[in-house]
Amino acid sequence: MSPRPAQAAAPGEPLLAARDLQTHFELRRWGFLRTGSVRAVDGVDLTLDAGEAAAVVGESGCGKSSLARTLLGLHRPTGGEARFEGQPLARLRGAALKAYRARVGYVQQDPYGALPPFMDVRRALEEPLIVHGVAPRAERERRIEAALEEVGLAPAGEVWGKYPHQLSGGQQQRVVIARALILRPRMILADEPVSMLDASVRVEILELLRRIQREHRLALLYITHDLSTVRHYTDRVLVMYGGRIVEQAPVEALLERPQHPYAEALLAALADPDPANARRERPVPGGEPPSLAAPPPGCRFHPRCPYAMAGTCDVYDPPALGVGEGHTAACWLRA
Numbered sequence: 001m002s003p004r005p006a007q008a009a010a011p012g013e014p015l016l017a018a019r020d021l022q023t024h025f026e027l028r029r030w031g032f033l034r035t036g037s038v039r040a041v042d043g044v045d046l047t048l049d050a051g052e053a054a055a056v057v058g059e060s061g062c063g064k065s066s067l068a069r070t071l072l073g074l075h076r077p078t079g080g081e082a083r084f085e086g087q088p089l090a091r092l093r094g095a096a097l098k099a100y101r102a103r104v105g106y107v108q109q110d111p112y113g114a115l116p117p118f119m120d121v122r123r124a125l126e127e128p129l130i131v132h133g134v135a136p137r138a139e140r141e142r143r144i145e146a147a148l149e150e151v152g153l154a155p156a157g158e159v160w161g162k163y164p165h166q167l168s169g170g171q172q173q174r175v176v177i178a179r180a181l182i183l184r185p186r187m188i189l190a191d192e193p194v195s196m197l198d199a200s201v202r203v204e205i206l207e208l209l210r211r212i213q214r215e216h217r218l219a220l221l222y223i224t225h226d227l228s229t230v231r232h233y234t235d236r237v238l239v240m241y242g243g244r245i246v247e248q249a250p251v252e253a254l255l256e257r258p259q260h261p262y263a264e265a266l267l268a269a270l271a272d273p274d275p276a277n278a279r280r281e282r283p284v285p286g287g288e289p290p291s292l293a294a295p296p297p298g299c300r301f302h303p304r305c306p307y308a309m310a311g312t313c314d315v316y317d318p319p320a321l322g323v324g325e326g327h328t329a330a331c332w333l334r335a
């Protein structure tokens, strides 16, 4: 696959930038009575540079997938802004939205669900090329072959007549990655790309994504609930809690010197050396994640935080405070 030439972006401008991004879902009773909203994404600030790999890590229900879907243009933000190559996503319509989708490859959690069961591999990969007007047919075939080789499914001729049910989970996810690459995107958004795969193939798929990201200088946003998978595959980590980013840092800094008590608790849970706990799903950390329909006042983590300071953490919302090079934590302990 030859890399797409870099778009002329304003100097110093990140490829992707979100500022105070919000995606709230309205709750309705009997389909019409508005009874409130779920603040799935509630004031997210993030940036991603061209060629950079970052992970968004957080527990189930913290808003990771809603953030991913908003960044893909699948949910319209209800507040704030996200820009890709300087263009506000909310204003993209029609052809501009189609062009944006070609520039962002999407790898989702369930590869089997992502691939239409009635399409063989070749059709599944050819369809985005046809939709985006890539012609002639020989060029499409060349690209399909190159994409399959890129993801380790070679020779392509042995795979492209197969249907999803004839492939293993790992092979299916490789096809999904090939499809995400086929339009030569500038960014890959991978939402829990290995959580439904056998443990034996998870590392292979993460290594593949990292290699492709590096070789083609793609940006990668890797969404995961599993902090143990970020070290070798990303440059930077953003920790999400209650619809917000509570800490972000270069990967080594986050794993060695977490500054937010939530990130600290996630790490402590990882480091549990007791083999009896290795297979046990534990709430991380203890206590319930906040309701995003009625989040607690002040810091959203304060009801679970062992260091919460009454009169501060339960009243005032902490801003992202600089705690090191490229490292911020939204915690009053760091003020």
Ligand SMILES: Nc1ncnc2c1ncn2[C@@H]1O[C@H](COP(=O)(O)OP(=O)(O)OP(=O)(O)O)[C@@H](O)[C@H]1O
Binding pocket: 025, 026, 038, 039, 040, 058, 059, 060, 061, 062, 063, 064, 065, 066, 067, 225, 292
């Ligand atoms: N389309 C929707 N309509 C209403 N509520 C939604 C919608 N999508 C997500 N939510 C709610 O938003 C909150 C965040 O969900 P989201 O799926 O983004 O979290 P997540 O961190 O990705 O969790 P998981 O890993 O379990 O998918 C949840 O309370 C969820 O029920």
